[in-house]
Ligand code: RTP
């Protein structure tokens with residue numbers, strides 16, 4: 105099965121502030137995915153409410169939005185064969201303590217001392233999410 109897809113990757117404020125952006129991009133490129141757009145920004149709460157709409161009402165929603173606009177984020181549009189599922193595999197499980205070694209979150213993620221899981225990266229979870237999220241972060245694409 106082949107399908108060239110695009111996905112949205114975010115290096116979250118913990119990843120950016122710890123200087124892990126290069127490491128995340130290295131792993132994406134080493135896997136064979138292309139970087140098609142990249143932007144460093146401090147997101148607005150409006151963008152984050154749209155981005156995380158599926159989580160509205162959950163107990164971690166407020167702390168998540170607060171965490172995500174607490175510093176700079178690197179938004180990256182990537183492209184490649186089945187890169188949506190592929191990047192989710194590179195990222196590893198949501199909880200960095202449970203994420204497998206070898207994955208970005210398993211190797212680099214820390215979740216202690218924070219109200220939300222500071223897990224370094226976000227990756228779109230389906231073609232529908234990718235399309236919706238790319239329109240928020242890269243409306244020009
Ligand atoms: P993401 O959307 O960031 O790629 O992560 P994900 O699909 O693995 O996780 P998701 O369920 O979509 O949750 C979004 C983000 O919310 C934070 N979170 N904290 N119980 C908690 O403390 C909790 N649950 C979720 C994480 O930052 C997660 O990545």
Ligand code: MG
Pocket residue numbers: 229
């Ligand atoms: Mg998610």
